[in-house]
Amino acid sequence: MTQPASRRAFAAPSVRALLAQAGAFPLTLIAVWLLARAGVHMSWEGVALVQGALAALLAWGLRLAIWWRAIELVFPTGVLLARGFELPPGVFLVLFVLFLLIYWSTFRTQVPYYPSGRAARDAVAGVLPTDRPLAIADVGSGLGGLVLDLARRRPDSQVDGIELAPLPWFVSRLRGKLSGSRARFLRADYETVNFGHYDVVFAYLSPAAMAGLWRKAESEMRPGSILLSYEFDIPGRMPDRRIVTTNSKKILFLWQF
Secondary structure, eight states: OOOOHHHHHHHSHHHHHHHHHHHHHHHHHHHHHHHHHTTOOOOHHHHHHHHHHHHHHHHHHTTOOHHHHHHHHHHHHHHHHHHHHTOOHHHHHHHHHHHHHHSTTHHHHOOOOOOOOHHHHHHHHHHSOOSSOOEEEEETOTTSHHHHHHHHHOTTSEEEEEEOSHHHHHHHHHHHHHHTOOOEEEESOGGGSOGGGOSEEEEOOOGGGHHHHHHHHHHHOOTTOEEEEESOOOTTOOOSEEEEOTTSSOEEEEEEO
C-alpha cells in the first residue's frame, strides 16, 4: 500500500530536522521570557544554546539519528557565529552548493560520507576469493579510494564504484582516469543497481541503511556471492565472519549467500 505524500514527506530526516528547529523556536521564546521574569537576562549566545538544546531534544523525540541531534544542537550557535564574521552572502551560497554536491542524498538515505581508510581496504582484499576473477561493487564509494585500491590489487577482476553524490563521483572518476585504473565509477543510487551482477558487494553506509541493504542483497545476490559491511552490522542477521581490521577496532562483517 502506497503511503500518502504527507507521510512520506514527514519520514524524510531533513523534514523532521526542520520541524525540530521550528518547534524549538516558540519553546525558546517561552523559556527566555520565563527566565527574564525571574530576573535572568540571557545573552544571544545563551539563547542560541537553549534553542539548540531544545531542538536536539525534539530531534530525539522524532527518532532522528544521533548525528542529526548533534547538528540540531550546534546549528543556532553556528548561525550566530557566522553572522558575527559578517561574511559576504556569496560565501554562504558557495558553501551551500559545495555541501549539496558532497551530501547530495544524505537527507533521504541517512548515509553521510564515511571514508573507509587503509584498514578497511586491507581487510576487504584479504577476504576476497583468489581462485577466480570477480565482479566487485563498492556501494557508496565516495572518493573511490577502496575501488582504486582493489582494482590495483586484483587486475583480474572488475571493480565498480557506485556513488550518487556528484562531487565525490566526479573526483573518484577523475582519480581513475589520471591513474589509468580499470575501475569503473557509476553515478547511481545503489538501490537501482542489480546486486545479482556482482560476486562481492561492499558497503560502508550507516545503521539506518542496513535493513534495506539486507533486503536488497537477499533478493538479488547469487548463491556463492558475498556481502561485506564495514563497521555496521545488520540487526537480526548473524554474519558468517567477523574480521577485526588491522590497527583498528572496527569490524568487517561478511555474509555468504
